[in-house]
Amino acid sequence: GAVVSQHPSRVICKSGTSVKIECRSLDFQATTMFWYRQFPKQSLMLMATSNEGSKATYEQGVEKDKFLINHASLTLSTLTVTSAHPEDSSFYICSARPAPSTDTQYFGPGTRLTVL
Amino acid sequence: GENVEQHPSTLSVQEGDSAVIKCTYSDSASNYFPWYKQELGKGPQLIIDIRSNVGEKKDQRIAVTLNKTAKHFSLHITETQPEDSAVYFCAASTLEDSNYQLIWGAGTKLIIKP
Numbered sequence: 001g002a003v004v005s006q007h008p009s010r011v012i013c014k015s016g017t018s019v020k021i022e023c024r025s026l027d028f029q030a031t032t033m034f035w036y037r038q039f040p041k042q043s044l045m046l047m048a049t050s051n052e053g054s055k056a057t058y059e060q061g062v063e064k065d066k067f068l069i070n071h072a073s074l075t076l077s078t079l080t081v082t083s084a085h086p087e088d089s090s091f092y093i094c095s096a097r098p099a100p101s102t103d104t105q106y107f108g109p110g111t112r113l114t115v116l
Numbered sequence: 117g118e119n120v121e122q123h124p125s126t127l128s129v130q131e132g133d134s135a136v137i138k139c140t141y142s143d144s145a146s147n148y149f150p151w152y153k154q155e156l157g158k159g160p161q162l163i164i165d166i167r168s169n170v171g172e173k174k175d176q177r178i179a180v181t182l183n184k185t186a187k188h189f190s191l192h193i194t195e196t197q198p199e200d201s202a203v204y205f206c207a208a209s210t211l212e213d214s215n216y217q218l219i220w221g222a223g224t225k226l227i228i229k230p
Contacts, residue, residue, distance in 0.1 A: 006159070032215060043205060043220045044160070057215070093159045103148045103209040103216035107159040 003027050004096050006108035013084055014116055021079045021111045023094030029074035030096035034105060035067070038091045050077050084115040118143040118210040122221025130229050135196055137224045139206035140188040148209035149189045150218070151180060153202045160205060164191070193226075201228045 003026040013019050023033055032051050036044040048069050050056040056069035066088075068080040077096075081088055091112055095105040119142040129135045141149075147168035152160035166173045166180045166189065173180050177196075182189040193200055203225050207218040 004159075034217075043222050046217065049215050049217070051215075095159075097216070103218075104150065104162070104165065105218060106162060107152070110157070110159040112157070 002098065002106040004094065004106050004108040006094055006111050008111060009109060010112045010114075012114045012116065015085050016083055018080055018082045019084055019113060021081075021092055021094075021113075023077045023079070023096070023108050025075045025096040025098075025106075028096070028098045030077075030098060031074065032097040033071055033077040034095045034097075035069060035077075035079050036093045036095065038093060038110075040091075044093065047079075081113065084113070086115045089113055089115045118146055118208055118219040120206060120208050120219050120221045122206050122224055124224060125222065126225045126227070128227040128229060129196055131196055131198060133196055135191075135193045135200070135226055135228075137191045137204055137206070137226070138188060139190070139208075139221050140186075141208040141219075142187065143208070143210055144184075144187065146208040146210050146219075148216075149180070149182060150207050150209075151178075151191045152205045152207065154205060154223075155202045163204075196226075196228045198228050198230060201226060 005024045007022045035047045047062045048056045048058045050069050050071040052071045058064045071077040093110040095107045122139045150165035153163045154160045166182050177194045179192040203223045205223045206221040
């Protein structure tokens, strides 16, 4: 149980284009999903917290117009990297929390974004 | 805010030996402490967690201990196997703006030598 999927697993795009990453909770409903970014050999950096039906809460330093988050249903959240640039290349990971009053997070497999 | 420190950054042990990774946290209000294993190119996988009302939890070869007074918790892996090689992250849960967030340690790269 508690499986989270991400799509795509890898994406290569040209500078200036936009990329959408999907995060799905497959066997549970997630009222809250989190988006993280991870650079090589570093820990996870929280980008934003997304609650179903509400606007995402972004961490300090994360541009909301650059990283658009939509949490349209209890099983799907999307992250769109708009006008991507090489510095946006990174490993993006989502996680989902099964219930609002719990703090356990289950992670997706991650998406490797490379911007040329 | 909460701060989590994790040591060591790299740990190399002989196959079959035990491995111990330690974390300390600063916010005494934190009450949930998960451990994640991350293999190269994959997302973190929850391997064990502990809540502040418990001092120790064990699942087969993996155990976690928590000392609330000293504000530290540790991951213990016994009879290590090559497939235990990975990066391990500790985290502490804190309530921010009505949302529980995980504050992460820097990670420990565990190398199991055959």
